[in-house]
């Protein structure tokens with residue numbers, strides 16, 4: 646599923662296309678195609694699910710491997726963040742904050758613990774940090790969009806018909822069809 650989200654970051658309108666992968670249900674070819682498509686990555690596990698945490702390292706290596714190229718230095722690898730979700734479920738926790746922090750240190754990847762149920766700001770901070778890192782690497786300039794046509798991958802992804810709006814703290818997230826928007 647692809648979500649389109651427009652956010653204002655540092656006074657700039659930023660158009661996100663967020664591809665939500667299905668995690669363990671996907672075969673490796675599918676996930677590799679999707680990883681090649683992305684500019685930045687939030688590798689999300691649930692703090693209540695040890696198996697999802699155990700997948701994080703493999704996915705981070707896969708991202709690095711698929712985006713490695715002679716032209717790209719290590720510092721120019723696509724930005725990745727590790728995100729432990731569902732921190733509100735303290736009694737069901739199977740992955741400690743320390744586990745997340747240790748993995749983050751080992752892989753040198755920023756780490757966030759969030760609750761998408763309890764907080765609007767925490768997920769926003771995750772995507773803002775990915776965007777800031779892309780800006781820092783010089784892939785985008787504020788207010789501009791990378792030129793990209795709809796790839797073959799996109800044709801395989803079911804068109805999202807539904808439109809919905811989530812309101813939180815007076816702000817709104819819009820989820821629209823991806824195909825009505827091709828960034829310039």
Ligand SMILES: Nc1nc2c(ncn2[C@@H]2O[C@H](COP(=O)(O)OP(=O)(O)OP(=O)(O)O)[C@@H](O)[C@H]2O)c(=O)[nH]1
Pocket residue numbers: 665666667668669730731732733734759760761762763
């Ligand atoms: N308590 C709590 N529940 C959450 C949170 N985030 C998601 N959920 C719930 O967890 C369930 C799974 O959420 P999804 O968004 O489908 O998770 P997913 O990782 O996309 O799932 P897969 O695509 O199956 O891998 C839903 O019932 C959500 O309501 C959270 O931060 N706290």
